Amino acid sequence: MPNLSNPHDQSLSSTTAIAAQPSYVVLPRVSELAGKQYHTVLEFLIEHFKQIDASVWLQRIEAGKVHWQNGELITADSIYQATARVYYYREVLAETKVPFAEQVLYQDNDTIVVYKPHFLPVTPGGNYVNECLVHRLRIATQIDTVAPAHRLDKDTAGVMLMTLNPQTRHAYHQLFLDDKITKDYQAIATLTPQLLAQLADNTVILPVHWTVKNRIVAANPSFTMQVVEGEANSHSEISLVAVKDGFGLFELSPITGKTHQLRVHMQSLGMPILHDRFYPVLQPKGPDNFDKPLQLLAKRLRFTDPISGISQDFQCQGLNF
Structure with missing residues (x-):
């Protein structure tokens, strides 16, 4: 992995904890999507992680907390790329x-x-x-x-x-x-x-x-x-x-x-x-x-x-x- 800007450097609530190590999800092939279509990575993330509000994913993307495997940041308009890895940082409101x-x-x-x-x-x-x-x-x-x-x-x-x-x-x-x-x-x-x-x-x-x-x-x-x-x-x-x-x-x-x-x-x-x-x-x-x-x-x-x-x-x- 290339060196990335520390996600902790972003302006965050003091009650928010962000993982120091990124998690990732592999974008499924078209044949694995059961007829669904995603034009952007953001659309997939919102649908795949239903427990996380759409506005949260948009905020993470705008804050530079979502990126490709090579470190390139993903934007709200980034095109869906089957089999590619999308990296993100898990967050919780108050870590024990x-x-x-x-x-x-x-x-x-x-x-x-x-x-x-x-x-x-x-x-x-x-x-x-x-x-x-x-x-x-x-x-x-x-x-x-x-x-x-x-x-x-x-x-x-x-x-x-x-x-x-x-x-x-x-x-x-x-x-x-x-x-x-x-x-x-x-x-x-x-x-x-x-x-x-x-x-x-x-x-x-x-x-x-x-x-x-x-x-x-x-x-x-x-x-x-x-x-x-x-x-x-x-x-x-x-x-x-x-x-x-x-x-x-x-x-x-x-x-x-x-x-x-x-x-x-x-x-x-x-x-x-x-x-x-x-x-x-x-x-x-x-x-x-x-x-x-x-x-x-x-x-x-x-x-x-x-x-x-x-x-x-x-x-x-x-x-x-």
């Missing part, structure tokens, strides 16, 4: 500041392993444009090619593998696709009365282990998941390893990698993770309560580096229990 810091655990030429705190998203999304792990690391390392090798929910803290070199990035993605990486989690949850009674009379002793296999699909709303009848597509190994004041400390190993898998599997055991705002009941949308983080932690990551061949084992401090 996450008051917790990430920590770099390891770095080499290809990767950076980092502890991600609770509440911090990995990539931009929703009300977050710059308050995300990728942007923070790009600033800290001065490396613009930082990218995640896998997912970790905004509400979950823990160890994450990030890639630095676009030429080797695929090799690290492949580790996850081929199940050649081991992830170990911790969680805290309220124990069921039945389990507490069994522990009290010693009919059950620690550690208590569950193998959970079931079918997880999208629920309503679609960002939540649910267990349904059918062939299992998810698998977790879960152990209760300590008990205190009615709460349990669990060790969890996701064998598969479905969205919210561990959260849904803990709910299926009747012990949803402490401070989970999605399960068992979706809580009303509202600001994050920084005093009550989801008690789920990606504590350990183990793999053989596909480039160096070195066995890697990274851990962070466990949950406070």
